[in-house]
Amino acid sequence: MKTTIAQVPKYEGQTVTIGAWLANKRSSGKIAFLQLRDGTGFMQGVVVKNDVSEDDFGLAKNMTQETSMYITGTIVEDKRSPFGYEMQVKQIEVIHEAVDYPITPKEHGTEFLMDHRHLWLRSKRQHAVMKIRNEIIRATYQFFNQNGYVKIDPPILTGSSAEGTTELFHTKYFDEEAYLSQSGQLYLEAAAMAFGKVFSFGPTFRAEKSKTRRHLIEFWMIEPEMAFVDHDESLEIQEQYVSFVVQAVLANCQLELAVLERDTTKLKAIKAPFPRISYDDAIELLKKKGFTDIEWGEDFGAPHETAIAESFTKPVFITNYPKDIKAFYMKPDPNREDVVLCADLIAPEGYGEIIGGSQRIDDLALMEQRYKEHNLTGEAYQWYLELRKYGSVPHSGFGLGLERTVAWLSGVEHVRETIPFPRLLNRLYP
Structure with missing residues (x-):
């Protein structure tokens, strides 16, 4: 089932595919947290090493900011998140790898941001x-x-x-x-x-x-x-x-x-x-x-x-x-x-x-x-x-x-x- 982040509350407990970009990520040992965005909203995707292929876990650990993808997983409730839901990721298909995205998570000056x-x-x-x-x-x-x-x-x-x-x-x-x-x-x-x-x-x-x-x-x-x-x-x-x-x-x-x-x-x-x-x-x-x-x-x-x-x-x-x-x-x-x-x-x-x-x-x-x-x-x-x-x-x-x-x-x-x-x-x- 292909859907959007805005629509995922309808699919709690179901497996869906979303076309998304990577806004940010962090990883720790056998788990990676992908901050996803698709234009309709922002959501976290959780990638557990034992739940995905070795290739997909490698993608999750090394994916660069603003890389585009189709990401598939199960929607679960997450009360800690302002959005209220997250995805337990099962599969990742990279569409385009972004290299050296200029607006990194660090602070940037206003003129730089306006130029971009x-x-x-x-x-x-x-x-x-x-x-x-x-x-x-x-x-x-x-x-x-x-x-x-x-x-x-x-x-x-x-x-x-x-x-x-x-x-x-x-x-x-x-x-x-x-x-x-x-x-x-x-x-x-x-x-x-x-x-x-x-x-x-x-x-x-x-x-x-x-x-x-x-x-x-x-x-x-x-x-x-x-x-x-x-x-x-x-x-x-x-x-x-x-x-x-x-x-x-x-x-x-x-x-x-x-x-x-x-x-x-x-x-x-x-x-x-x-x-x-x-x-x-x-x-x-x-x-x-x-x-x-x-x-x-x-x-x-x-x-x-x-x-x-x-x-x-x-x-x-x-x-x-x-x-x-x-x-x-x-x-x-x-x-x-x-x-x-x-x-x-x-x-x-x-x-x-x-x-x-x-x-x-x-x-x-x-x-x-x-x-x-x-x-x-x-x-x-x-x-x-x-x-x-x-x-x-x-x-x-x-x-x-x-x-x-x-x-x-x-x-x-x-x-x-x-x-x-x-x-x-x-x-x-x-």
């Missing part, structure tokens, strides 16, 4: 992070599908930008200027006017020369957009979505969280509703915490977000930022012209902003005024303006950064570990 990212992904820690990423994606589709959203794929090549062109990658689109998308939002607003509730999941690009642990040049965004939904309703959807994803990871990634030694007690508390603090109150809170230089009208940096988050055990919404530091499409607060109906969701434990969202302007005259204030050419944005001309409705949306969310839930320090092949300021390889 194509191999580093095989490690137990990186495997755990990617499995958590996969669960967040799976839960995202489940949440939006079961709540009546339609997935829409916005273009990656665009002729205009959502938030200005200063931090965009420019390219030639035949004889026109084009940009790599920094957000699919504008296109999703058009889709929301056709389908009501939509979401996208795809890559976005920021030509931002930042080296912080929270920034990537290429990252993935989940962007829902909703017709007939106001700002407060959008906040409720955001906290329900984040709560759903966190609980899904806790339920389905217990082994991976254990590998990463993640403190799950903090994650278990992540359930809606989330606390909310206005930008005005956030400024006062920061001043009390020692940020005496911060002035009303300034945007928050990483230290500010971390300081605000320290006052809460759950993610916290910072609402109603000043109009002048936010994007042109955000709807002004009807009670205050100087702030807009927006919110950033700040994750606990210093992981920073994971969601930015707002209610969008739905008034044609006001949007035309914003175009003039932001020097937006009517030609490039004419289609976006027409959304306010033909059946405009109140609508809201938000974007969640996948990699920051993965970093927060898995507890890793830097977002470079949260995407298979990170694109950083100094890295386009591999």
Whole structure:
């Protein structure tokens, strides 16, 4: 019976064959312990000299790291193992012998590991992070599908930008200027006017020369957009979505969280509703915490977000930022012209902003005024303006950064570990 490591609990007491790689090994006299991996998980294979042929025991003792094989044996329960099962090996068939595998069990520097990212992904820690990423994606589709959203794929090549062109990658689109998308939002607003509730999941690009642990040049965004939904309703959807994803990871990634030694007690508390603090109150809170230089009208940096988050055990919404530091499409607060109906969701434990969202302007005259204030050419944005001309409705949306969310839930320090092949300021390889 050929199976995978993930499936072996179904075959306790039975003999199975698994295609696997050797992650590590140790041997002592007449017994060898093989740490096996097959992509679905990690498991120990125990090779006892008296239970296998002389050739197979020689293979087990001398096999090199990352050698591939078909390995056959009986599945038994092993309560000492986090996985809970191991294989009592009967036969080994080597497929390919790996020689001088560069990532040995010793410590390696980060740059060395990043240069070998194509191999580093095989490690137990990186495997755990990617499995958590996969669960967040799976839960995202489940949440939006079961709540009546339609997935829409916005273009990656665009002729205009959502938030200005200063931090965009420019390219030639035949004889026109084009940009790599920094957000699919504008296109999703058009889709929301056709389908009501939509979401996208795809890559976005920021030509931002930042080296912080929270920034990537290429990252993935989940962007829902909703017709007939106001700002407060959008906040409720955001906290329900984040709560759903966190609980899904806790339920389905217990082994991976254990590998990463993640403190799950903090994650278990992540359930809606989330606390909310206005930008005005956030400024006062920061001043009390020692940020005496911060002035009303300034945007928050990483230290500010971390300081605000320290006052809460759950993610916290910072609402109603000043109009002048936010994007042109955000709807002004009807009670205050100087702030807009927006919110950033700040994750606990210093992981920073994971969601930015707002209610969008739905008034044609006001949007035309914003175009003039932001020097937006009517030609490039004419289609976006027409959304306010033909059946405009109140609508809201938000974007969640996948990699920051993965970093927060898995507890890793830097977002470079949260995407298979990170694109950083100094890295386009591999």
